[in-house]
Amino acid sequence: MTEAGWPREALVVAAQSGDQEAIAALVSGSHPHVQRFARSLCASPEDAEDSAQEALIILYRKIGTLRASGALASWMFRIVRNECLRRARRAFRGDELVRPGAVVSAEDDVLRGLEAQRVAAAIAELPGDQRRVLIMRDIQGYPGRAVADALGLSTAAMKSRLHRARTTVRELLLRHDDH
Incomplete structure (x- = not known):
């Protein structure tokens, strides 16, 4: 069972099987939820936006690795949380957030x-x-x-x-x- 407002399980299953239209719809439908997670978890609006974008990229690339199609919300929450934590750790240490x-x-x-x-x-x-x-x-x-x-x-x-x-x-x- 999916959380209210999240894309339906049938769309997740289609995306997991590689359907490009389903993947695009899944990313689009997850976007507002992922942004909400990021805004509540990250230290700054900029980090929230960057973390949300990174999470959506991971969703696009790795939807096939999601084991339970009904676990999309918790999977995305973990991805956003980890990205916010990574950014917070780097900011706390003063590390660069610049890509190679x-x-x-x-x-x-x-x-x-x-x-x-x-x-x-x-x-x-x-x-x-x-x-x-x-x-x-x-x-x-x-x-x-x-x-x-x-x-x-x-x-x-x-x-x-x-x-x-x-x-x-x-x-x-x-x-x-x-x-």
Whole structure:
């Protein structure tokens, strides 16, 4: 059974078998959901857009590897989450997000470094309990249950702190954009 609004299972099955029209329709129909996932998970609107696009490319290229046709939503959520995490880790470390062969201007290099500093500063402003959850879950990539166990929390309490932390970071970044 698919989640409301996601492409129907018959379309997923057709796409899995290589039907190019079905693949195109699947990517198109998944696009708004993938964007919503990315906006809720990524640190910045730019990362969300890039992560959504990357997830749709993966969907296009690897739909045949999806084992259960009814698991499209959870598969796409994992892809978006992993892409957002990858970008957050790189921003936190100050790594480049440039593809091999791309030319980087000095201005782009400086802007990327400043963005990473902004994200790190916003994370540093979080209360300690929220910062620990955010870093363990979103930057280090630990599973939710492992984070909850390590911090002596219930899964619900860990999720609540993580949501508050993400919301606070987003607000801090937006507030600093206004200045």
